Amino acid sequence: MTQADVAEMTDYTARVRRNGYLLTEQDAEQWSSGVLRALGLHLPRGTRKDLAQALPEELATPLKRKFWLLHFRDKNKTAQAFLKEIGLMSGNTDAAFARYPTTAVFHEVKAMAGPDLSDEIAAALAPEISALWQAA
Numbered sequence: 001m002t003q004a005d006v007a008e009m010t011d012y013t014a015r016v017r018r019n020g021y022l023l024t025e026q027d028a029e030q031w032s033s034g035v036l037r038a039l040g041l042h043l044p045r046g047t048r049k050d051l052a053q054a055l056p057e058e059l060a061t062p063l064k065r066k067f068w069l070l071h072f073r074d075k076n077k078t079a080q081a082f083l084k085e086i087g088l089m090s091g092n093t094d095a096a097f098a099r100y101p102t103t104a105v106f107h108e109v110k111a112m113a114g115p116d117l118s119d120e121i122a123a124a125l126a127p128e129i130s131a132l133w134q135a136a
Contacts, residue, residue: 009058012108020101031101034090036062036109038082042073047117047124054113079128099132106136 017028040048040063052060084095086102110118110133122130 005056009056012056012059015108016101016104018104019107020104021097022101028101031086031090031092032059032105033062034086035102035105037065037089038086039109040064042077042082042126042129043121043124044073047120050117051109051113051121054117055109056112059109059112073126075126077126077129079132082126082129082132102132103136106133110136 013025013028013032016022016032017025020028020031022028022031036059043051048063052063055063080095083098083102084093087093087095087098090098090101092098113121118133122133125133
């Protein structure tokens, strides 16, 4: 990992910590990992692969990490259920608080992905989750 990559990840983590109302950089890394693992479960394989290629390796790994032998995406999943899932993956059970770090991570990932891939991701997600993605 080059010095520029380290600086980019440090900046990313600091922005997620600040915008997600998190106390430490470690909290930001944990929430980021949880959000990306949950997002990976709700994206089709091709979109997930495209997003992983657009992200640095440290962020692509949790996105690709979750694997289910038989997993069917819930195209009607509510935002509340999605946030609760993220909270559980991040070591927290408060779905109301999960909205802040989720929005912070979504905002940073959207900036890295670019507008075309961002639109593809929004189209692939359930309507309420897509609204969270687009609002970030």
